[in-house]
Amino acid sequence: MNRSGIYIFIYFVVYLLVQVMLFKQLVLFNTTFCFFYVAFILLLPIETNMLVLMGIAFLLGFFVDIFYDSLGLHAFSLVFIAYLRNYWLGTITPQGGYDAGEGPTLAVNGLQWFLVYSVPLIFVHHFILFFTEAGGFSIFWFTMMKVITSLMFTMFVILFLQYFSFDRRR
Amino acid sequence: MQRLLNFFYEYRAFFTFLLLEVLCVWLLVQNNQYQGTKFFNSSNRMAAGILGFSQSTREYFSLREINEELGRENAQLKTIIERQSQTGVAALTGRDTIIRYDYVSAKVINNSVAQFKNYLTINRGKDAGIEPEMAAISIFGVVGKVKSVSEHFSVLISVLNIDEQVSSVLKRTGNFGTTQWDGTDPRIVNLLYVPRHVEPIIGDTVVTSGYNGIFPQGILIGIVKEVKLKDEALFYDLRVELSQDFRKLSFVKIVKSRLKPELDSLETITIGAPK
Numbered sequence: 001m002n003r004s005g006i007y008i009f010i011y012f013v014v015y016l017l018v019q020v021m022l023f024k025q026l027v028l029f030n031t032t033f034c035f036f037y038v039a040f041i042l043l044l045p046i047e048t049n050m051l052v053l054m055g056i057a058f059l060l061g062f063f064v065d066i067f068y069d070s071l072g073l074h075a076f077s078l079v080f081i082a083y084l085r086n087y088w089l090g091t092i093t094p095q096g097g098y099d100a101g102e103g104p105t106l107a108v109n110g111l112q113w114f115l116v117y118s119v120p121l122i123f124v125h126h127f128i129l130f131f132t133e134a135g136g137f138s139i140f141w142f143t144m145m146k147v148i149t150s151l152m153f154t155m156f157v158i159l160f161l162q163y164f165s166f167d168r169r170r
Numbered sequence: 171m172q173r174l175l176n177f178f179y180e181y182r183a184f185f186t187f188l189l190l191e192v193l194c195v196w197l198l199v200q201n202n203q204y205q206g207t208k209f210f211n212s213s214n215r216m217a218a219g220i221l222g223f224s225q226s227t228r229e230y231f232s233l234r235e236i237n238e239e240l241g242r243e244n245a246q247l248k249t250i251i252e253r254q255s256q257t258g259v260a261a262l263t264g265r266d267t268i269i270r271y272d273y274v275s276a277k278v279i280n281n282s283v284a285q286f287k288n289y290l291t292i293n294r295g296k297d298a299g300i301e302p303e304m305a306a307i308s309i310f311g312v313v314g315k316v317k318s319v320s321e322h323f324s325v326l327i328s329v330l331n332i333d334e335q336v337s338s339v340l341k342r343t344g345n346f347g348t349t350q351w352d353g354t355d356p357r358i359v360n361l362l363y364v365p366r367h368v369e370p371i372i373g374d375t376v377v378t379s380g381y382n383g384i385f386p387q388g389i390l391i392g393i394v395k396e397v398k399l400k401d402e403a404l405f406y407d408l409r410v411e412l413s414q415d416f417r418k419l420s421f422v423k424i425v426k427s428r429l430k431p432e433l434d435s436l437e438t439i440t441i442g443a444p445k
Contacts, residue, residue: 017220055186058193058194069287075197076195080191
């Protein structure tokens with residue numbers, strides 16, 4: 001537990017720095033964001049305690065917020081999907097269940113499962129994030145476009161990195 | 171009692187969830203207030219350090235643009251000097267404006283244009299005499315106002331923030347309005363509350379009115395690009411192209427208004443404390 005705790009801490013810092021130093025600058029057409037840090041919460045081991053999960057989500061969101069000057073915004077969305085995550089994992093358990101000690105990754109469970117797992121959660125995250133920031137539904141379609149395009153961009157980056165680590169694992 | 175504790179224990183995940191979300195909402199509300207969150211923003215030393223590092227790395231790739239911008243700024247300043255020397259010292263009417271405002275130059279280390287609520291971080295803070303509510307301008311026009319300061323850094327609310335309103339005036343007709351961004355295109359803002367009887371045309375200049383004492387009077391905001399008047403509307407829909415391209419912003423000037431305390435205290439006596 002202690003060792004995996006250190007790993008989680010290192011990954012936490014790496015995800016945070018990559019998000020705020022690289023992906024914060026990478027905004028396409030002024031509408032398309034990459035909130036790649038969401039993957040950190042999605043990829044934590046399946047048996048992670050929900051309280052721990054939400055605690056980590058809050059901290060990660062909080063630190064991201066400091067850099068985006070949007071205190072509470074990212075933390076709110078991330079805690080929300082951290083709460084949903086384990087219920088969603090329970091709902092879409094593949095036949096034969098999950099392997100003990102494995103993360104809910106593409107390498108373990110396959111592309112189709114991974115998409116079913118991650119796309120709705122990331123959609124919920126982006127949806128809450130953008131509509132909270134916009135302060136309601138007054139510019140609905142523009143905000144919706146931001147949600148959808150950012151979802152695609154974030155998914156693309158996460159899948160890319162998943163394939164990248166997939167090769168290393170084999 | 172035992173059953174109550176059991177109940178809480180049973181649903182501990184949900185209650186933790188609720189607690190954290192309430193905390194987040196509280197932070198959100200705090201942050202939206204004008205001078206909220208003194209410490210937890212990008213002006214704190216570590217965050218600003220990291221952002222400054224990543225900005226200085228990126229700067230190498232945009233040196234050409236920064237050079238161009240500085241060149242243009244230089245040219246503009248030279249024209250101003252030229253104009254003043256031609257009119258002669260005696261005709262220098264700007265005496266009171268020189269006394270009224272001080273300027274602090276600062277570099278932008280963090281900037282975004284794609285969020286709904288955009289903020290900028292600059293590399294000057296309390297040590298340079300910057301305080302909240304000061305105006306930020308560039309040589310091309312308005313940029314925003316100071317939200318919070320730390321020792322060496324400050325966070326500015328950009329004009330590209332859906333909550334930010336700037337009191338402005340149509341220069342040709344002299345009518346007042348409010349400039350506010352709608353959250354979509356970072357090049358365009360809206361000029362609101364210009365009544366029907368005015369006849370704005372495309373190409374009109376929009377400048378600050380200087381009414382709230384934050385921005386000096388007559389700072390350029392932009393040029394009217396689109397004029398629309400719906401049949402039953404009370405006000406025009408005016409789209410204004412910003413004179414400052416926020417995507418290329420690298421230097422700003424903070425305006426220190428020396429007479430603001432005086433103006434504020436006078437207005438407080440006459441019309442009561444501001445909200």
